[in-house]
Amino acid sequence: MKYRRLISVGIAASLMSSLTQAQETNPTQIQNPQRLSEWLNTQQLKEDAYSLGLMWQTPEELQRQKRLHSLLQEEVKVLAQSKKIKANEAKALERLIEIFQPTGRVRTFAAEAKWLEASPKRDPMLRKADSIQIPQRPNVVRVLTSDGAACELLHKEGLHVRDYVQACFPKYGPWAWVVQPDAGVQRLGVATWNMHLQDQPAPGAWIWLPNSSALSETFNERWATWLSYQGVASNIRLDVFEPFHRQVSPAVEPIGTLDISGKGLTPRATASDWGNAGLMQIPTARMRDEGYFGFGLHRVRPYEQMNLFFQPMPWAEVGFRYVSILNRLYSDVPEFSGSQSAKDKSIDLKLSAFKESDLLPEVSVGWRDMGGTGLFSAEYVVANKRFGRLDYSLGMGWGYLGNRGSLQNPLSKLMGQGFDIRDKDFGQGGKFAGKSWFHGPAALFGGVSYESPWDLVFKAEYEGNNYKNEPFGNAFEVKRPINLGAVYTGWKGFDVHAGIERGNTFSIGLTMFTDFSGLNVPKVTDPPLPRANMQRPNQSPNWASTAQDIEKYTQWQVDQIYLDDKKLVVEAARSSNPYPSVRLDKAMSIIHRDAPANIEQVEVQHKSVGSVLSVEKVNREEWVTAQTQPARTNEVATPNQPTYNPEPAAGQATLPEKSTHFYFDPGIDFIQTLGGPDGFVLYQFSLALRTGLKLPAGFEAKGMVRQRLINNYDRFRDGGSSSMPRVRTHLREYFVTSPTTLTNLTINKTARASDNVYWGVYGGYLEEMFGGVGAEALYRRPGSRWALGVDVNKVKQRDFAQDFSFRDYHVQTGHVTGYWMTPIDGVSTSLAVGQYLAGDKGATLTVSKTFANGSVMGAYATKTNVPAEVFGEGSFDKGIFWAIPFDAFLTSSSRSYANFAWKPLTRDGGAKLTRPVNLFYETVWLNPEVNRFKPAHPGNDRVAPDDRVVPRY
Amino acid sequence: MRYSFIGQVIALAIYLTLVGCQGFNPVTDTAGHFFSNKSTMGSFSAGFEYLEVEWQGRKAVMALGYRETNGSNIIEHWYSGQGEMLMMVNGRLVKVLGMTQEVRHVVTNTPVWSDILGHRLPMVWSQTKEVMPGYRYGLKEYVITQKVNPNEAEKTLITDATAWVLEEIKSKDEKGRSWIYQQKFALNADKVIYSEQCLAPELCFKIRPLGVVVSK
Numbered sequence A: 001m002k003y004r005r006l007i008s009v010g011i012a013a014s015l016m017s018s019l020t021q022a023q024e025t026n027p028t029q030i031q032n033p034q035r036l037s038e039w040l041n042t043q044q045l046k047e048d049a050y051s052l053g054l055m056w057q058t059p060e061e062l063q064r065q066k067r068l069h070s071l072l073q074e075e076v077k078v079l080a081q082s083k084k085i086k087a088n089e090a091k092a093l094e095r096l097i098e099i100f101q102p103t104g105r106v107r108t109f110a111a112e113a114k115w116l117e118a119s120p121k122r123d124p125m126l127r128k129a130d131s132i133q134i135p136q137r138p139n140v141v142r143v144l145t146s147d148g149a150a151c152e153l154l155h156k157e158g159l160h161v162r163d164y165v166q167a168c169f170p171k172y173g174p175w176a177w178v179v180q181p182d183a184g185v186q187r188l189g190v191a192t193w194n195m196h197l198q199d200q201p202a203p204g205a206w207i208w209l210p211n212s213s214a215l216s217e218t219f220n221e222r223w224a225t226w227l228s229y230q231g232v233a234s235n236i237r238l239d240v241f242e243p244f245h246r247q248v249s250p251a252v253e254p255i256g257t258l259d260i261s262g263k264g265l266t267p268r269a270t271a272s273d274w275g276n277a278g279l280m281q282i283p284t285a286r287m288r289d290e291g292y293f294g295f296g297l298h299r300v301r302p303y304e305q306m307n308l309f310f311q312p313m314p315w316a317e318v319g320f321r322y323v324s325i326l327n328r329l330y331s332d333v334p335e336f337s338g339s340q341s342a343k344d345k346s347i348d349l350k351l352s353a354f355k356e357s358d359l360l361p362e363v364s365v366g367w368r369d370m371g372g373t374g375l376f377s378a379e380y381v382v383a384n385k386r387f388g389r390l391d392y393s394l395g396m397g398w399g400y401l402g403n404r405g406s407l408q409n410p411l412s413k414l415m416g417q418g419f420d421i422r423d424k425d426f427g428q429g430g431k432f433a434g435k436s437w438f439h440g441p442a443a444l445f446g447g448v449s450y451e452s453p454w455d456l457v458f459k460a461e462y463e464g465n466n467y468k469n470e471p472f473g474n475a476f477e478v479k480r481p482i483n484l485g486a487v488y489t490g491w492k493g494f495d496v497h498a499g500i501e502r503g504n505t506f507s508i509g510l511t512m513f514t515d516f517s518g519l520n521v522p523k524v525t526d527p528p529l530p531r532a533n534m535q536r537p538n539q540s541p542n543w544a545s546t547a548q549d550i551e552k553y554t555q556w557q558v559d560q561i562y563l564d565d566k567k568l569v570v571e572a573a574r575s576s577n578p579y580p581s582v583r584l585d586k587a588m589s590i591i592h593r594d595a596p597a598n599i600e601q602v603e604v605q606h607k608s609v610g611s612v613l614s615v616e617k618v619n620r621e622e623w624v625t626a627q628t629q630p631a632r633t634n635e636v637a638t639p640n641q642p643t644y645n646p647e648p649a650a651g652q653a654t655l656p657e658k659s660t661h662f663y664f665d666p667g668i669d670f671i672q673t674l675g676g677p678d679g680f681v682l683y684q685f686s687l688a689l690r691t692g693l694k695l696p697a698g699f700e701a702k703g704m705v706r707q708r709l710i711n712n713y714d715r716f717r718d719g720g721s722s723s724m725p726r727v728r729t730h731l732r733e734y735f736v737t738s739p740t741t742l743t744n745l746t747i748n749k750t751a752r753a754s755d756n757v758y759w760g761v762y763g764g765y766l767e768e769m770f771g772g773v774g775a776e777a778l779y780r781r782p783g784s785r786w787a788l789g790v791d792v793n794k795v796k797q798r799d800f801a802q803d804f805s806f807r808d809y810h811v812q813t814g815h816v817t818g819y820w821m822t823p824i825d826g827v828s829t830s831l832a833v834g835q836y837l838a839g840d841k842g843a844t845l846t847v848s849k850t851f852a853n854g855s856v857m858g859a860y861a862t863k864t865n866v867p868a869e870v871f872g873e874g875s876f877d878k879g880i881f882w883a884i885p886f887d888a889f890l891t892s893s894s895r896s897y898a899n900f901a902w903k904p905l906t907r908d909g910g911a912k913l914t915r916p917v918n919l920f921y922e923t924v925w926l927n928p929e930v931n932r933f934k935p936a937h938p939g940n941d942r943v944a945p946d947d948r949v950v951p952r953y
Numbered sequence B: 001m002r003y004s005f006i007g008q009v010i011a012l013a014i015y016l017t018l019v020g021c022q023g024f025n026p027v028t029d030t031a032g033h034f035f036s037n038k039s040t041m042g043s044f045s046a047g048f049e050y051l052e053v054e055w056q057g058r059k060a061v062m063a064l065g066y067r068e069t070n071g072s073n074i075i076e077h078w079y080s081g082q083g084e085m086l087m088m089v090n091g092r093l094v095k096v097l098g099m100t101q102e103v104r105h106v107v108t109n110t111p112v113w114s115d116i117l118g119h120r121l122p123m124v125w126s127q128t129k130e131v132m133p134g135y136r137y138g139l140k141e142y143v144i145t146q147k148v149n150p151n152e153a154e155k156t157l158i159t160d161a162t163a164w165v166l167e168e169i170k171s172k173d174e175k176g177r178s179w180i181y182q183q184k185f186a187l188n189a190d191k192v193i194y195s196e197q198c199l200a201p202e203l204c205f206k207i208r209p210l211g212v213v214v215s216k
Helices: A002-015 A036-042 A059-081 A087-099 A113-117 A161-168 A217-228 A410-415 A543-554 A580-594 A620-628 A731-736 B005-022 B026-035 B113-118 B152-157
Strands: A055-057 A131-133 A140-145 A150-154 A175-179 A185-189 A206-209 A244-247 A292-300 A303-313 A316-329 A341-354 A362-368 A378-387 A390-399 A442-451 A456-462 A482-491 A494-501 A505-515 A557-564 A567-573 A601-608 A611-619 A661-674 A681-694 A699-711 A740-752 A757-765 A770-780 A786-798 A806-821 A827-835 A841-850 A856-864 A877-885 A897-902 B049-055 B058-070 B073-079 B085-089 B092-097 B102-108 B123-132 B136-148 B163-172 B178-188 B191-200 B203-212
Touching: A036 A113, A059 A087, A059 A217, A113 B058, A113 B085, A140 A161, A150 A161, A161 A175, A161 A206, A161 A244, A175 A217, A185 A217, A206 A217, A543 A557, A543 A567, A543 A580, A557 A661, A567 A580, A580 A601, A580 A611, A580 A620, A601 A620, A611 A620, A699 A731, A770 A806, B092 B191, B113 B136, B113 B163
Parallel strands: A140 A206, A150 A244, A567 A601
Antiparallel strands: A055 A131, A140 A150, A175 A185, A175 A206, A292 A303, A292 A505, A303 A316, A316 A341, A341 A362, A362 A378, A378 A390, A390 A442, A442 A456, A456 A482, A482 A494, A494 A505, A557 A567, A601 A611, A661 A681, A681 A699, A699 A740, A740 A757, A757 A770, A770 A786, A786 A806, A806 A827, A827 A841, A841 A856, A856 A877, A877 A897, B049 B058, B049 B203, B058 B073, B073 B085, B085 B092, B092 B102, B102 B123, B123 B136, B136 B163, B163 B178, B178 B191, B191 B203
16 A cells, blocks of 8 residues: 555656646736726736636735734644644644735636626726736645645546545545635535535645644634635645645546435435424434425325424424324314314424534434424434435434334433323323423334435335324324335425335325525516716706605605715615615615715614614715725625714705605505314405504504405304403404404604613504504613513404494503523524413513524414413414515515414413504614625525535535 | 405505506516516617527527637627626637636637538537536537538528538536537528527527617
């Protein structure tokens, strides 16, 4: 082996003796400001000029890199001092830092003059102190390890990072970073368990191979980014590295028919029959990508399942389902439920315990039907280990997943014999049956999936249920305890499942899914924005027309535009929307088009609750530069941060003062109730007209009228079992009595009492079912992550026709609500304590996750002093909700959200009033993360290669 | 349903009137966009030369930016309004930028059209491409080119073609699997007047020069 290696080194050295020298390509100093495209057009580039390695170097970026260089040096010192890395490793890193000096390179797009000419935003504006360097086309790739060793190989099309790494070093870790000549950086798996479809290293690429596990992923990422400033690998002599060697590149092996090693794999967890990531009946430890939202229908007689699953966090999968038991009736009373089959509702949770690594599998812990009737409830611990395209699962289940009972509960040995007994009495359901979790006999389960290269996933599993003790007294014959199935994954967002389970029963299913966090539709029906250019108008425009255009493009309400010497101030109301920074850019496009040349600063003052809550300041020159040329550094642009201390708007007002402002917003309205005994889906489509009238002294009148179009709420009959005041279970009456309804009509006033205190009062027809008066106060510091609100209301139940009359029932209701926007990525919580509509007292806890594109997933639970038996089925009120900005899925911009909610049952306990004023939402401009939200990336398959985002595996 | 159909129609009419008054409603805009039969072809400007390009079900026109002659080669750069650029040499795609698949550079010994048309046997040649995404630099393709007789559909499609050329190309797809594809060229006096060319299995073009627009 040793001799073979020596011979190969010798051959390589003789083949590449000319490559010891760094390829000399002197940078060209720019003498006159010009675009890169212009510069390229004037050059007589050699045949071997390598535009992928073009280096644009700026003094601004050089200064930034000098700071980063010092930080890298410091970081290595700290690592050495803390003994996290050995002294020789620290020395090697220090030497590498010395070799790789700051260059001032700024990443550019494809350097093709004729293309850049037509894309000014990608065409750098070169200034006098800049330099450009285009290297000769290299024919090597270099692998560099964290202990300073370098290995050089000839580049071959078709070789991947792992091929180069394997040829150079006998031992290596699971991850490598490829640094492409155009400064693109990717972390890539090089072990059997993390292999996937990868970009090849281009000629001149670096491969960073950390061989110390003490180096964190963040450090390696930073280091690889630092390498990207160096340009092509051949810019630096090979013999400056200690040790260094050359290696013969391996032969390119075509991907096999089965591709067991997974070189062409894009791993994706598919759904089980139960909706969660899994095989068929059994779950796996795998998680979907954050933002997954999937709806599945599966049928294995006599069960039919409808699942809705989400992945709000990378480590948490949640979902709920309805299981129809086709051979049992919903109830024995035909007048109540007709021939509808029995239904069971359940909520699932799966948490990732740890991620897969070289030695350890990915492990997850999960609960199925954690708070339902317990009919299908189960708990499990499951581990997964991948070998290329084969993914093996092994787990232990309790409850439904452990019905085979082949094992004594291992927890009983550790934690007492109480764990041998599983309590199956769940009463009304809806309770979190913590005392039975992981109790009772257990069983092992396991299986394997093969993600084939032909859009088919094959699955085989052994399950822990023997089907002898099924709910509702069912028991099924099991011919074989092995289930076999396949999933067709060839359609985007749509999987089709089929299989044979229990050795004698066919299963079929389909899963429709999307990425909540990735929803984005190009705004092709928006009016085209004026293109930003360097010219400015010499004269003032018709400001009324400018204000109208700003409103058209931003959906703001422009109250006034002030001119104050070189500053222009826009007073905007109703300006909260899903993507504030996009709206600001649109407003700037209009302002830059219209504002006279002397205007240098633009301020947008966002008004709500009778006050300016925040101010966005834009430097006109900087804004135009950013719109018309690439940035001169690699610094990641951060969104414009609002400030909270506005100076009173001064200067000349350009618009006539308006004491009133009327607006209306027609739309289609959809209400739905899922899963009752009367009809699985109850719904109403109506035309809705929302109107508002801003009045003097901060008063506002608001109203909404609905004209019902289609509705099946006449099927809703379940409401009589409540022994509480019927505050919500008159659903049927409210939705069928009158086709035209006044949903709400109120008069409100909101104001700011001091820097941090806001108040509001309101009265009228507050919502469909209640009218009255109320008041709210909110303490919220600008930019703070928490707030505290109090609301009190005296309300009376409205007539079923939703006209101007009332019923007899009245109540006082109100809450003290604490809000907390946690530092965890987009997660917010609130806790409201108080009295509810039925007079019951208790608390509501809400947790939600907001993705970067503004989509929201959340859940709430309300527990009041109403005993479970009085509350009825479900024991307490709970539900989940999600909201998607219209901006994320419509072709025109909108400030609205599509809201959906699901709760297992409509009950009267824990019911909250819907108020016309919610100060927390009306003060959204005080949210420190208000500008975090932006349209999602359109997806790599819809953009040019330079605009792709690097996928994470 | 106790309310009348006429009531719903009136309500719908009021709603549409209101929407019309507002002139801008995201929901109806979106519905209109998906259900309308509007052409995606842009407007033409007099004096510009255009190319009709069809790919992935989308038909668009691209405007000629540059036409240069280098020896016997005619080099053209065509641009779309979406920042896409095609560079063609003698009617063949040699650079594509701004699209989901790009060809950054080609080193080729492509035979000239007159040689192909004058050759009785298929001609075999190769080219090396720099393809994105995936940094597939040095992608080798082997090409067999031959003059063929068009089928009836092709004759009807392109009536003024004097010759048709078929190419079979052996290449690799993004996943490294063998990918063999065909390209067709319809010629008139050594000029390509219609072609079907591919960059990737999911990205094939139908290209037809439209000529110069004389007046709008």
